[in-house]
Amino acid sequence: EIVMTQSPATLSVSPGERATLSCRASQSVGSNLAWYQQKPGQPPRLLIYGASTRATGIPARFSGSGSGTEFTVTISSLQSEDFAVYYCQQYDSRPPYTFGQGTKLEIK
Amino acid sequence: EVQLVESGGGLVQPGRSLRLSCTASGFTFGDYAISWVRLAPGKGLEWVGVIRSRAFGGTSEYAASVKGRLSISRDDSKSIAYLQMNSLETEDTAIYYCTRRSGELRSHWYLDLWGRGTLVTVSS
Numbered sequence: 001e002i003v004m005t006q007s008p009a010t011l012s013v014s015p016g017e018r019a020t021l022s023c024r025a026s027q028s029v030g031s032n033l034a035w036y037q038q039k040p041g042q043p044p045r046l047l048i049y050g051a052s053t054r055a056t057g058i059p060a061r062f063s064g065s066g067s068g069t070e071f072t073v074t075i076s077s078l079q080s081e082d083f084a085v086y087y088c089q090q091y092d093s094r095p096p097y098t099f100g101q102g103t104k105l106e107i108k
Numbered sequence: 109e110v111q112l113v114e115s116g117g118g119l120v121q122p123g124r125s126l127r128l129s130c131t132a133s134g135f136t137f138g139d140y141a142i143s144w145v146r147l148a149p150g151k152g153l154e155w156v157g158v159i160r161s162r163a164f165g166g167t168s169e170y171a172a173s174v175k176g177r178l179s180i181s182r183d184d185s186k187s188i189a190y191l192q193m194n195s196l197e198t199e200d201t202a203i204y205y206c207t208r209r210s211g212e213l214r215s216h217w218y219l220d221l222w223g224r225g226t227l228v229t230v231s232s
Contacts (some may be wrong), residue, residue: 044145089218093214
């Protein structure tokens with residue numbers, strides 16, 4: 001099983017600032033990596049797939065990068081609606097298609 | 109509207125069974141693999157399992173934590189997927205989300221559509 005490790009567990013950032021969230025895979029997953037955003041009481045929403053492609057309707061301030069075992073998602077200028085929990089998920093090769101434990105992005 | 113709607117959650121005693129349903133609308137259900145993902149209290153998302161489309165064999169795969177107890181099936185004529193949950197344990201308490209896998213090629217195995225979820229509570 002591929003283990004996905006996200007860091008940090010919690011990130012405190014002020015609105016308007018830049019936030020960078022990280023995700024590491026225990027073995028290479030190529031570019032088969034997605035990011036999801038989840039707000040309280042809502043289902044997760046697809047943000048990024050293929051490590052760097054924004055999903056439909058996702059603002060340009062969100063960007064993803066990385067390949068192999070190291071990935072990041074960057075939010076260039078935080079808006080109030082961006083404070084949420086972010087999960088990475090690998091979908092390479094055999095199941096299980098594991099998620100990271102999540103990073104909570106909170107207002108500083 | 110393109111959507112997935114889960115139903116069937118509730119309170120159930122340990123060792124009992126429950127069946128969740130996922131009803132799709134707004135797209136050709138039979139063309140897509142359907143996955144179930146759960147969110148336990150205080151924890152992160154956990155991938156539960158997937159059932160492929162009929163064109164790709166209609167087979168299913170499961171996380172080790174649920175294999176042998178949970179099983180996924182589908183009725184393409186009704187646009188419904190099911191999650192049959194047997195021998196439930198307290199650790200199965202979670203919100204269960206039905207999700208659509210974007211495509212059947214590996215590069216499309218991300219989850220592009222999510223239902224709002226249904227809560228399953230396993231407690232005596």
